[in-house]
Amino acid sequence: MSNCPTAASATLLAVLAASPQGGAFLSATADPAAQTLNGFLAEVERKAFRMAQMALRHDEDALDAVQDAMLQLARRYANRPAAEWRPLFYRILENRIRDLQRRRTVRGRIMAFMPWSRDAEDTESDPVERAPDPAPGPVAQVEGSQIGVALQQAVGMLPARQREAFLLRNLEGLDVAETARAMGCSEGSVKTHYSRAVQSLREQLGEYMT
Amino acid sequence: MNDEPEPSTFERRARELLQESVGNLDASTRSRLTQARHAALAARNASPASALSGRNLPRWLDLRVLAPGGAVAAVALVAVLLWSGSAHHPVNDSSGALDDLELLTDSDGYELSQEPDLDFIEWAAAMGETDAVGA
Numbered sequence: 001m002s003n004c005p006t007a008a009s010a011t012l013l014a015v016l017a018a019s020p021q022g023g024a025f026l027s028a029t030a031d032p033a034a035q036t037l038n039g040f041l042a043e044v045e046r047k048a049f050r051m052a053q054m055a056l057r058h059d060e061d062a063l064d065a066v067q068d069a070m071l072q073l074a075r076r077y078a079n080r081p082a083a084e085w086r087p088l089f090y091r092i093l094e095n096r097i098r099d100l101q102r103r104r105t106v107r108g109r110i111m112a113f114m115p116w117s118r119d120a121e122d123t124e125s126d127p128v129e130r131a132p133d134p135a136p137g138p139v140a141q142v143e144g145s146q147i148g149v150a151l152q153q154a155v156g157m158l159p160a161r162q163r164e165a166f167l168l169r170n171l172e173g174l175d176v177a178e179t180a181r182a183m184g185c186s187e188g189s190v191k192t193h194y195s196r197a198v199q200s201l202r203e204q205l206g207e208y209m210t
Numbered sequence: 211m212n213d214e215p216e217p218s219t220f221e222r223r224a225r226e227l228l229q230e231s232v233g234n235l236d237a238s239t240r241s242r243l244t245q246a247r248h249a250a251l252a253a254r255n256a257s258p259a260s261a262l263s264g265r266n267l268p269r270w271l272d273l274r275v276l277a278p279g280g281a282v283a284a285v286a287l288v289a290v291l292l293w294s295g296s297a298h299h300p301v302n303d304s305s306g307a308l309d310d311l312e313l314l315t316d317s318d319g320y321e322l323s324q325e326p327d328l329d330f331i332e333w334a335a336a337m338g339e340t341d342a343v344g345a
Binding site: 037038042047063066070073074078148151171209 | 214218219220221223224225227228229230231232235239240242243244246247249250251253254
Protein backbone atom coordinates (compact mmCIF):
# COMPACT_ATOMS: atom_id res chain seq x y z
CA MET A 1 0.00 0.00 0.00
CA SER A 2 1.44 3.30 -1.05
CA ASN A 3 1.93 6.22 1.31
CA CYS A 4 1.90 8.73 -1.52
CA PRO A 5 -0.93 11.25 -1.43
CA THR A 6 -3.67 10.69 -3.92
CA ALA A 7 -4.13 13.02 -6.84
CA ALA A 8 -7.12 14.69 -5.18
CA SER A 9 -5.32 15.39 -1.93
CA ALA A 10 -2.27 16.60 -3.85
CA THR A 11 -4.49 19.01 -5.74
CA LEU A 12 -6.07 20.20 -2.51
CA LEU A 13 -2.66 20.80 -0.96
CA ALA A 14 -1.54 22.71 -4.04
CA VAL A 15 -4.63 24.92 -3.93
CA LEU A 16 -4.20 25.57 -0.22
CA ALA A 17 -0.53 26.38 -0.60
CA ALA A 18 -1.26 28.80 -3.43
CA SER A 19 -3.53 31.01 -1.34
CA PRO A 20 -2.01 33.20 1.42
CA GLN A 21 -4.46 32.02 4.05
CA GLY A 22 -4.15 28.40 2.98
CA GLY A 23 -0.37 28.60 3.06
CA ALA A 24 -0.47 29.98 6.59
CA PHE A 25 -2.94 27.28 7.52
CA LEU A 26 -0.71 24.54 6.19
CA SER A 27 2.31 25.86 8.04
CA ALA A 28 0.22 26.29 11.18
CA THR A 29 -1.04 22.74 11.02
CA ALA A 30 2.46 21.37 10.59
CA ASP A 31 2.99 21.33 14.35
CA PRO A 32 1.06 19.04 16.68
CA ALA A 33 -0.30 21.86 18.86
CA ALA A 34 -1.91 23.47 15.85
CA GLN A 35 -3.36 20.13 14.82
CA THR A 36 -4.87 19.70 18.28
CA LEU A 37 -6.38 23.16 18.11
CA ASN A 38 -7.65 22.48 14.60
CA GLY A 39 -9.34 19.33 15.81
CA PHE A 40 -10.95 21.11 18.72
CA LEU A 41 -12.26 23.97 16.58
CA ALA A 42 -13.54 21.55 13.95
CA GLU A 43 -15.41 19.70 16.68
CA VAL A 44 -17.11 22.75 18.18
CA GLU A 45 -17.60 25.09 15.21
CA ARG A 46 -20.98 23.79 14.03
CA LYS A 47 -22.47 23.56 17.50
CA ALA A 48 -21.15 27.03 18.23
CA PHE A 49 -22.76 28.33 15.06
CA ARG A 50 -26.13 26.84 16.01
CA MET A 51 -25.86 28.38 19.48
CA ALA A 52 -25.03 31.78 18.06
CA GLN A 53 -27.74 31.46 15.43
CA MET A 54 -30.40 30.69 18.03
CA ALA A 55 -29.31 33.64 20.16
CA LEU A 56 -28.84 36.17 17.37
CA ARG A 57 -31.35 34.87 14.84
CA HIS A 58 -29.10 36.11 12.09
CA ASP A 59 -26.77 33.86 10.11
CA GLU A 60 -24.14 36.46 9.27
CA ASP A 61 -23.94 37.72 12.84
CA ALA A 62 -23.72 34.13 14.06
CA LEU A 63 -20.81 33.43 11.69
CA ASP A 64 -19.09 36.61 12.85
CA ALA A 65 -19.49 35.60 16.47
CA VAL A 66 -18.05 32.13 15.89
CA GLN A 67 -15.17 33.48 13.81
CA ASP A 68 -14.29 36.04 16.47
CA ALA A 69 -14.43 33.41 19.19
CA MET A 70 -12.12 31.15 17.18
CA LEU A 71 -9.66 33.98 16.55
CA GLN A 72 -9.58 35.02 20.18
CA LEU A 73 -9.09 31.49 21.40
CA ALA A 74 -6.32 30.85 18.89
CA ARG A 75 -4.53 34.12 19.58
CA ARG A 76 -4.86 34.33 23.35
CA TYR A 77 -5.44 30.88 24.75
CA ALA A 78 -3.84 28.45 22.31
CA ASN A 79 -0.98 27.89 24.74
CA ARG A 80 -3.31 26.92 27.58
CA PRO A 81 -3.98 23.22 28.21
CA ALA A 82 -6.42 21.79 25.70
CA ALA A 83 -8.74 20.73 28.52
CA GLU A 84 -9.42 24.42 29.24
CA TRP A 85 -10.30 25.34 25.69
CA ARG A 86 -13.94 24.27 25.70
CA PRO A 87 -15.20 26.42 28.59
CA LEU A 88 -12.97 29.28 27.44
CA PHE A 89 -14.27 29.09 23.90
CA TYR A 90 -17.92 29.12 24.92
CA ARG A 91 -17.32 31.97 27.33
CA ILE A 92 -15.73 34.02 24.56
CA LEU A 93 -18.57 33.09 22.22
CA GLU A 94 -21.26 34.14 24.69
CA ASN A 95 -19.50 37.45 25.32
CA ARG A 96 -19.36 38.03 21.58
CA ILE A 97 -23.06 37.18 21.22
CA ARG A 98 -23.94 39.72 23.89
CA ASP A 99 -21.76 42.35 22.24
CA LEU A 100 -23.59 41.82 18.99
CA GLN A 101 -26.98 41.93 20.71
CA ARG A 102 -26.06 45.18 22.47
CA ARG A 103 -24.76 46.67 19.25
CA ARG A 104 -27.94 45.69 17.47
CA THR A 105 -30.06 47.30 20.19
CA VAL A 106 -28.06 50.54 20.07
CA ARG A 107 -28.20 50.57 16.28
CA GLY A 108 -31.96 50.06 16.44
CA ARG A 109 -32.36 52.98 18.82
CA ILE A 110 -30.24 55.27 16.66
CA MET A 111 -32.01 54.22 13.49
CA ALA A 112 -35.36 54.89 15.14
CA PHE A 113 -34.46 58.59 15.28
CA MET A 114 -33.51 58.74 11.62
CA PRO A 115 -36.26 60.20 9.43
CA TRP A 116 -35.73 57.71 6.61
CA SER A 117 -36.13 54.77 8.95
CA ARG A 118 -39.57 55.76 10.17
CA ASP A 119 -41.23 54.02 7.27
CA ALA A 120 -38.74 51.20 7.01
CA GLU A 121 -39.73 47.82 8.29
CA ASP A 122 -36.56 47.17 10.22
CA THR A 123 -38.09 44.68 12.56
CA GLU A 124 -34.84 42.81 12.87
CA SER A 125 -33.35 45.37 15.22
CA ASP A 126 -36.56 46.18 17.00
CA PRO A 127 -36.31 45.09 20.64
CA VAL A 128 -40.07 44.74 20.79
CA GLU A 129 -39.90 42.26 17.97
CA ARG A 130 -37.25 40.34 19.85
CA ALA A 131 -39.38 40.04 22.94
CA PRO A 132 -41.03 36.68 23.51
CA ASP A 133 -44.45 36.47 21.96
CA PRO A 134 -46.57 34.12 24.04
CA ALA A 135 -49.27 33.72 21.41
CA PRO A 136 -49.29 31.84 19.13
CA GLY A 137 -45.73 30.81 20.07
CA PRO A 138 -43.57 28.10 18.56
CA VAL A 139 -46.21 25.47 19.18
CA ALA A 140 -48.36 26.89 16.43
CA GLN A 141 -45.55 26.25 13.98
CA VAL A 142 -45.10 22.65 14.92
CA GLU A 143 -45.94 20.40 12.02
CA GLY A 144 -44.32 17.01 11.99
CA SER A 145 -40.57 17.47 11.54
CA GLN A 146 -40.86 21.18 12.27
CA ILE A 147 -40.48 20.42 15.96
CA GLY A 148 -36.73 20.93 15.63
CA VAL A 149 -37.25 24.43 14.24
CA ALA A 150 -39.81 25.16 16.94
CA LEU A 151 -37.36 24.02 19.60
CA GLN A 152 -34.65 26.29 18.22
CA GLN A 153 -37.02 29.23 18.17
CA ALA A 154 -38.20 28.55 21.70
CA VAL A 155 -34.60 28.24 22.92
CA GLY A 156 -33.77 31.52 21.20
CA MET A 157 -36.51 33.23 23.17
CA LEU A 158 -35.21 32.10 26.54
CA PRO A 159 -33.42 34.60 28.78
CA ALA A 160 -29.70 34.66 27.95
CA ARG A 161 -28.46 32.71 30.97
CA GLN A 162 -31.14 30.04 30.66
CA ARG A 163 -30.42 29.66 26.95
CA GLU A 164 -26.72 29.41 27.63
CA ALA A 165 -27.13 26.78 30.34
CA PHE A 166 -29.59 24.74 28.28
CA LEU A 167 -27.43 24.70 25.14
CA LEU A 168 -24.15 24.04 26.89
CA ARG A 169 -25.71 21.08 28.67
CA ASN A 170 -27.75 19.64 25.80
CA LEU A 171 -26.01 20.72 22.60
CA GLU A 172 -22.41 20.74 23.72
CA GLY A 173 -22.89 18.05 26.35
CA LEU A 174 -20.99 19.79 29.14
CA ASP A 175 -21.60 18.65 32.69
CA VAL A 176 -22.64 21.06 35.43
CA ALA A 177 -19.09 21.88 36.51
CA GLU A 178 -17.90 22.56 32.95
CA THR A 179 -20.99 24.61 32.25
CA ALA A 180 -20.33 26.66 35.38
CA ARG A 181 -16.79 27.35 34.20
CA ALA A 182 -18.01 28.33 30.75
CA MET A 183 -20.68 30.63 32.18
CA GLY A 184 -18.48 32.06 34.90
CA CYS A 185 -20.92 31.28 37.69
CA SER A 186 -21.51 28.70 40.42
CA GLU A 187 -22.78 25.21 39.80
CA GLY A 188 -25.89 26.08 41.79
CA SER A 189 -26.66 28.93 39.40
CA VAL A 190 -26.22 26.60 36.45
CA LYS A 191 -28.72 24.16 37.93
CA THR A 192 -31.22 26.96 38.55
CA HIS A 193 -30.91 28.42 35.06
CA TYR A 194 -31.06 25.00 33.50
CA SER A 195 -34.13 23.80 35.37
CA ARG A 196 -35.97 27.03 34.57
CA ALA A 197 -35.08 26.65 30.91
CA VAL A 198 -36.31 23.08 30.81
CA GLN A 199 -39.51 24.04 32.61
CA SER A 200 -40.16 26.91 30.21
CA LEU A 201 -39.51 24.78 27.14
CA ARG A 202 -41.58 21.93 28.46
CA GLU A 203 -44.51 24.28 28.98
CA GLN A 204 -44.23 25.43 25.36
CA LEU A 205 -43.32 22.21 23.59
CA GLY A 206 -43.84 19.40 26.04
CA GLU A 207 -46.66 17.60 24.34
CA TYR A 208 -44.81 17.63 21.01
CA MET A 209 -41.52 16.41 22.44
CA THR A 210 -42.53 13.08 23.90
CA MET B 211 -18.84 9.88 40.90
CA ASN B 212 -21.55 11.35 38.76
CA ASP B 213 -24.32 12.73 40.95
CA GLU B 214 -26.18 14.39 38.12
CA PRO B 215 -29.75 13.15 37.60
CA GLU B 216 -30.60 11.16 34.52
CA PRO B 217 -31.97 13.33 31.70
CA SER B 218 -35.72 13.17 31.27
CA THR B 219 -37.41 12.05 28.08
CA PHE B 220 -37.94 15.68 27.19
CA GLU B 221 -34.24 16.47 27.61
CA ARG B 222 -33.15 13.42 25.61
CA ARG B 223 -35.49 14.40 22.79
CA ALA B 224 -34.22 17.97 22.88
CA ARG B 225 -30.63 16.73 22.62
CA GLU B 226 -31.50 14.58 19.63
CA LEU B 227 -33.17 17.46 17.85
CA LEU B 228 -30.32 19.85 18.56
CA GLN B 229 -27.73 17.35 17.34
CA GLU B 230 -29.80 16.83 14.19
CA SER B 231 -29.83 20.56 13.57
CA VAL B 232 -26.02 20.61 13.78
CA GLY B 233 -25.79 17.74 11.29
CA ASN B 234 -28.15 19.48 8.90
CA LEU B 235 -26.06 22.59 8.42
CA ASP B 236 -25.89 23.61 4.78
CA ALA B 237 -22.69 23.27 2.77
CA SER B 238 -22.18 27.01 2.44
CA THR B 239 -22.21 27.57 6.19
CA ARG B 240 -19.92 24.60 6.77
CA SER B 241 -17.49 25.96 4.20
CA ARG B 242 -17.44 29.39 5.82
CA LEU B 243 -16.88 27.87 9.23
CA THR B 244 -13.94 25.93 7.84
CA GLN B 245 -12.50 29.12 6.37
CA ALA B 246 -12.94 30.88 9.70
CA ARG B 247 -11.12 28.02 11.45
CA HIS B 248 -8.23 28.19 9.01
CA ALA B 249 -7.99 31.95 9.53
CA ALA B 250 -7.93 31.44 13.30
CA LEU B 251 -5.16 28.84 13.01
CA ALA B 252 -3.17 31.09 10.71
CA ALA B 253 -3.50 33.92 13.24
CA ARG B 254 -2.45 31.72 16.15
CA ASN B 255 1.15 32.84 16.24
CA ALA B 256 0.65 36.11 14.46
CA SER B 257 0.80 39.60 15.92
CA PRO B 258 -2.45 41.46 16.58
CA ALA B 259 -1.84 43.50 13.43
CA SER B 260 -1.53 40.49 11.19
CA ALA B 261 -4.38 38.83 13.02
CA LEU B 262 -6.50 41.80 12.05
CA SER B 263 -5.51 41.33 8.46
CA GLY B 264 -6.50 37.70 8.76
CA ARG B 265 -10.12 38.76 9.13
CA ASN B 266 -10.33 39.73 5.48
CA LEU B 267 -10.31 43.43 6.31
CA PRO B 268 -9.66 45.95 3.55
CA ARG B 269 -5.99 46.64 2.97
CA TRP B 270 -6.26 50.26 4.07
CA LEU B 271 -7.36 49.03 7.52
CA ASP B 272 -4.24 46.91 7.95
CA LEU B 273 -2.16 48.35 10.80
CA ARG B 274 1.03 47.71 8.87
CA VAL B 275 -0.24 50.10 6.23
CA LEU B 276 -1.79 52.56 8.66
CA ALA B 277 1.26 52.98 10.90
CA PRO B 278 3.69 54.64 8.41
CA GLY B 279 0.92 56.75 6.94
CA GLY B 280 -0.13 57.89 10.40
CA ALA B 281 3.44 58.85 11.28
CA VAL B 282 3.80 60.93 8.13
CA ALA B 283 0.46 62.62 8.79
CA ALA B 284 1.47 63.42 12.39
CA VAL B 285 4.77 64.99 11.28
CA ALA B 286 2.95 67.04 8.62
CA LEU B 287 0.41 68.23 11.19
CA VAL B 288 3.12 69.36 13.63
CA ALA B 289 4.93 71.19 10.82
CA VAL B 290 1.77 73.00 9.78
CA LEU B 291 0.99 73.99 13.36
CA LEU B 292 4.52 75.32 13.93
CA TRP B 293 4.48 77.27 10.67
CA SER B 294 1.07 78.78 11.25
CA GLY B 295 1.97 79.63 14.86
CA SER B 296 4.99 81.70 13.81
CA ALA B 297 3.40 83.38 10.78
CA HIS B 298 0.05 84.33 12.18
CA HIS B 299 -0.69 86.19 15.39
CA PRO B 300 -4.42 86.22 15.80
CA VAL B 301 -6.11 89.28 17.27
CA ASN B 302 -7.38 88.71 20.73
CA ASP B 303 -11.05 88.87 19.85
CA SER B 304 -12.11 88.16 23.37
CA SER B 305 -10.79 91.51 24.67
CA GLY B 306 -13.80 93.41 23.29
CA ALA B 307 -16.23 91.09 24.91
CA LEU B 308 -14.36 91.38 28.20
CA ASP B 309 -14.48 95.18 27.99
CA ASP B 310 -18.22 95.07 27.46
CA LEU B 311 -18.60 92.78 30.40
CA GLU B 312 -16.52 95.13 32.53
CA LEU B 313 -18.70 98.09 31.55
CA LEU B 314 -21.85 96.21 32.37
CA THR B 315 -20.61 95.12 35.74
CA ASP B 316 -18.88 98.39 36.60
CA SER B 317 -20.80 100.27 39.24
CA ASP B 318 -19.09 103.58 38.30
CA GLY B 319 -21.28 103.92 35.25
CA TYR B 320 -24.40 103.75 37.38
CA GLU B 321 -22.99 106.28 39.87
CA LEU B 322 -22.10 108.63 37.01
CA SER B 323 -25.68 108.69 35.82
CA GLN B 324 -26.94 109.30 39.35
CA GLU B 325 -24.39 111.95 40.37
CA PRO B 326 -22.93 113.60 37.26
CA ASP B 327 -19.35 114.79 37.46
CA LEU B 328 -19.99 118.41 36.46
CA ASP B 329 -16.31 119.31 36.31
CA PHE B 330 -15.70 116.58 33.79
CA ILE B 331 -18.69 117.57 31.68
CA GLU B 332 -17.57 121.19 31.59
CA TRP B 333 -14.05 120.12 30.63
CA ALA B 334 -15.32 117.87 27.90
CA ALA B 335 -17.55 120.64 26.50
CA ALA B 336 -14.61 123.03 26.52
CA MET B 337 -12.44 120.55 24.72
CA GLY B 338 -15.15 120.08 22.12
CA GLU B 339 -15.37 123.81 21.49
CA THR B 340 -11.59 124.04 21.23
CA ASP B 341 -11.54 121.27 18.64
CA ALA B 342 -14.31 122.97 16.65
CA VAL B 343 -12.42 126.28 16.61
CA GLY B 344 -9.19 124.50 15.67
CA ALA B 345 -10.91 122.78 12.77
